[in-house]
Amino acid sequence: MRDASTPDPRDTLDAVGELAALARIIPRLPESAATLLGPGDDAAVLAAADGRYVVTTDMMIHGPDFRTAWSTMHDLGWKAAATNLSDVAAMGARPTALVVALAAPGSTPVPELEAFADGMRDACAALAPGCGVVGGDLSVSSVLTIAVTAFGDLEGRAPVTRSGAGEGDVIAVSGPLGLAAEGLALLFERGVDATGAPDATAAARLRAEHPEPLSAQLAPRPPIADGTLAARAGATAMLDLSDGLALDARRVARASGVGLDLDGALLAAAGPHALTGGEDHSLMATFPAAVAEQGLPGGFVAIGRVVAAPVDAEGRAVPAVLVDGRAVDERGGWDPFAEWSGQAG
Amino acid sequence: MRDASTPDPRDTLDAVGELAALARIIPRLPESAATLLGPGDDAAVLAAADGRYVVTTDMMIHGPDFRTAWSTMHDLGWKAAATNLSDVAAMGARPTALVVALAAPGSTPVPELEAFADGMRDACAALAPGCGVVGGDLSVSSVLTIAVTAFGDLEGRAPVTRSGAGEGDVIAVSGPLGLAAEGLALLFERGVDATGAPDATAAARLRAEHPEPLSAQLAPRPPIADGTLAARAGATAMLDLSDGLALDARRVARASGVGLDLDGALLAAAGPHALTGGEDHSLMATFPAAVAEQGLPGGFVAIGRVVAAPVDAEGRAVPAVLVDGRAVDERGGWDPFAEWSGQAG
Numbered sequence: 001m002r003d004a005s006t007p008d009p010r011d012t013l014d015a016v017g018e019l020a021a022l023a024r025i026i027p028r029l030p031e032s033a034a035t036l037l038g039p040g041d042d043a044a045v046l047a048a049a050d051g052r053y054v055v056t057t058d059m060m061i062h063g064p065d066f067r068t069a070w071s072t073m074h075d076l077g078w079k080a081a082a083t084n085l086s087d088v089a090a091m092g093a094r095p096t097a098l099v100v101a102l103a104a105p106g107s108t109p110v111p112e113l114e115a116f117a118d119g120m121r122d123a124c125a126a127l128a129p130g131c132g133v134v135g136g137d138l139s140v141s142s143v144l145t146i147a148v149t150a151f152g153d154l155e156g157r158a159p160v161t162r163s164g165a166g167e168g169d170v171i172a173v174s175g176p177l178g179l180a181a182e183g184l185a186l187l188f189e190r191g192v193d194a195t196g197a198p199d200a201t202a203a204a205r206l207r208a209e210h211p212e213p214l215s216a217q218l219a220p221r222p223p224i225a226d227g228t229l230a231a232r233a234g235a236t237a238m239l240d241l242s243d244g245l246a247l248d249a250r251r252v253a254r255a256s257g258v259g260l261d262l263d264g265a266l267l268a269a270a271g272p273h274a275l276t277g278g279e280d281h282s283l284m285a286t287f288p289a290a291v292a293e294q295g296l297p298g299g300f301v302a303i304g305r306v307v308a309a310p311v312d313a314e315g316r317a318v319p320a321v322l323v324d325g326r327a328v329d330e331r332g333g334w335d336p337f338a339e340w341s342g343q344a345g
Numbered sequence: 346m347r348d349a350s351t352p353d354p355r356d357t358l359d360a361v362g363e364l365a366a367l368a369r370i371i372p373r374l375p376e377s378a379a380t381l382l383g384p385g386d387d388a389a390v391l392a393a394a395d396g397r398y399v400v401t402t403d404m405m406i407h408g409p410d411f412r413t414a415w416s417t418m419h420d421l422g423w424k425a426a427a428t429n430l431s432d433v434a435a436m437g438a439r440p441t442a443l444v445v446a447l448a449a450p451g452s453t454p455v456p457e458l459e460a461f462a463d464g465m466r467d468a469c470a471a472l473a474p475g476c477g478v479v480g481g482d483l484s485v486s487s488v489l490t491i492a493v494t495a496f497g498d499l500e501g502r503a504p505v506t507r508s509g510a511g512e513g514d515v516i517a518v519s520g521p522l523g524l525a526a527e528g529l530a531l532l533f534e535r536g537v538d539a540t541g542a543p544d545a546t547a548a549a550r551l552r553a554e555h556p557e558p559l560s561a562q563l564a565p566r567p568p569i570a571d572g573t574l575a576a577r578a579g580a581t582a583m584l585d586l587s588d589g590l591a592l593d594a595r596r597v598a599r600a601s602g603v604g605l606d607l608d609g610a611l612l613a614a615a616g617p618h619a620l621t622g623g624e625d626h627s628l629m630a631t632f633p634a635a636v637a638e639q640g641l642p643g644g645f646v647a648i649g650r651v652v653a654a655p656v657d658a659e660g661r662a663v664p665a666v667l668v669d670g671r672a673v674d675e676r677g678g679w680d681p682f683a684e685w686s687g688q689a690g
Binding site: 036037041042043044045046047048049050051052053054055056057058059061063064065087088090091093097099100101103134135136137139140141142143145147149150151152154159161162238239240 | 381382386387388389390391392393394395396397398399400401402403404406408409410432433435436438442444445446448479480481482484485486487488490492494495496497499504506507583584585
């Protein structure tokens with residue numbers, strides 16, 4: 001009997017070939033309710049009911065973006081879908097469809113590619129029902145690489161950009177702050193073997209012990225539906241927290257020409273990574289005070305207030321992020337160019 | 346004085362960082378006339394005037410898909426745009442926009458990334474004016490990887506799929522047949538050094554001597570505008586010839602349940618790679634005979650006739666490609682999984 005953990009050398013991408021592998025993967029992918037013409041031709045055709053569509057693209061690379069000892073292929077399919085859905089939701093749009101280009105080593109077992117497809121399907125079903133995969137590309141590469149482009153429907157509304165935050169608005173977040181970074185810190189600390197290399201057994205044990213931070217890092221559940229709820233409620237600005245609250249809030253501050261004053265006690269309660277931890281894919285939005293008084297939509301919780309941009313010594317307004325009224329300069333987040341060690345694992 | 350061919354070690358992706366590199370690349374990219382909200386937020390918003398949009402995605406990987414000794418970064422930007430525009434055109438749509446995800450080694454000189462952007466800009470200007478880049482992602486990877494997703498506007502028309510070819514239709518092609526494969530054969534034969542490794546100097550000399558096949562391979566010029574001309578003229582089926590005429594024509598034969606009978610004398614005149622050479626990105630379409638009698642649109646030239654599917658020994662119809670009435674089984678094309686040697690260069 002074959003050990004379940006030993007891949008069958010006759011069932012790899014190289015051995016099976018691109019077309020046969022695709023024939024096994026495609027049926028597992030979720031269908032999109034927006035499909036007018038599905039996969040199988042030179043291109044797909046999608047409906048854009050209000051004459052517009054939202055588009056975002058993102059790539060995940062083995063090494064700087066994930067370790068295969070820590071992430072299962074199901075995790076990677078899930079995360080590739082979830083992070084792109086989150087960018088669509090951050091515009092106030094409902095995600096409708098994805099296309100995915102996957103490049104994998106020829107030695108990759110086809111069941112691993114099936115698990116990747118299952119991860120995309122499960123993420124769409126859980127986070128954005130009706131959203132599905134309408135096209136893709138399968139290639140061979142020595143570096144596992146995933147490129148997803150996601151689409152959304154604004155349903156007649158204006159997009160919620162980063163530039164609309166106004167003085168007096170309430171700043172709110174839906175989803176965790178710093179939980180994904182807590183998971184990553186645990187993995188780097190304890191998801192490794194004696195030599196410090198990423199280790200699948202250690203990671204699996206860690207995940208059982210600390211399911212919340214580990215899942216936040218490896219298979220995040222962004223509050224996709226809260227994107228449209230925020231837009232309907234009148235959010236003035238919104239974005240996906242991918243690079244950490246400090247860095248992402250500064251983007252809103254600069255685009256809107258304001259200060260974003262965060263509540264230090266709430267950040268402290270959220271834990272040590274709340275201000276600088278990346279990859280939460282929570283939504284940060286600003287709402288008029290009158291909206292907040294009526295009750296914030298979905299899972300949004302107030303974390304601060306939009307104020308006038310602080311003024312520097314020469315009297316110039318300098319949009320910035322503040323905590324309890326004092327400007328912060330913590331960068332946070334994750335810059336693979338600056339920080340990637342060159343290791344994979 | 347610095348030799349122009351020596352990259353400045355202070356001007357690489359690693360040294361400059363992602364944000365500064367993007368600030369230099371983004372202004373070089375072409376703008377899209379369909380843009381309602383451009384790059385810089387979580388996602389872009391595009392117009393879909395007739396309530397639909399066409400989507401296709403494709404990835405190019407260093408090694409199986411290109412050699413950097415043969416292709417300049419300008420070539421790669423051009424080809425990544427051109428091949429995706431061609432898939433949009435093959436639906437009978439007008440290309441409107443692209444998103445591009447690029448992953449490059451940290452040692453890549455930023456001027457090389459600028460040349461890549463210039464290649465995309467020049468391809469859009471030459472092949473699909475008004476089409477531009479509305480979003481992207483820049484990552485670091487040890488393997489240069491390019492993923493493009495392209496969008497198009499059907500302008501109220503039905504998409505031209507692969508399944509509409511009918512008996513009696515004229516088969517026509519716009520663009521070369523086998524020219525890109527001729528270029529690739531020349532490169533493998535003479536674009537190499539004494540050890541057989543891809544060589545930039547040899548490739549540049551070869552390109553000066555044989556500009557047509559080399560450009561067809563390295564920077565193809567698909568007849569993008571002929572896609573909409575074919576649709577307006579009433580094309581019954583159409584596709585982009587990326588895997589070679591024999592293989593791609595079989596796709597139309599199978600989708601339409603017919604035989605595609607090609608003219609052997611015309612194929613012979615087109616050269617040895619006409620039937621099996623991949624990567625031409627010419628358009629193949631079928632037109633009702635009455636349309637052909639009035640004159641085929643754009644650059645389309647008749648190469649055969651749609652016939653009833655041949656019948657096998659048991660009397661079953663077997664959709665197939667024929668040459669002068671005889672079924673052919675040449676596969677042709679390029680399957681990186683089966684054929685990639687694992688080399689880059």
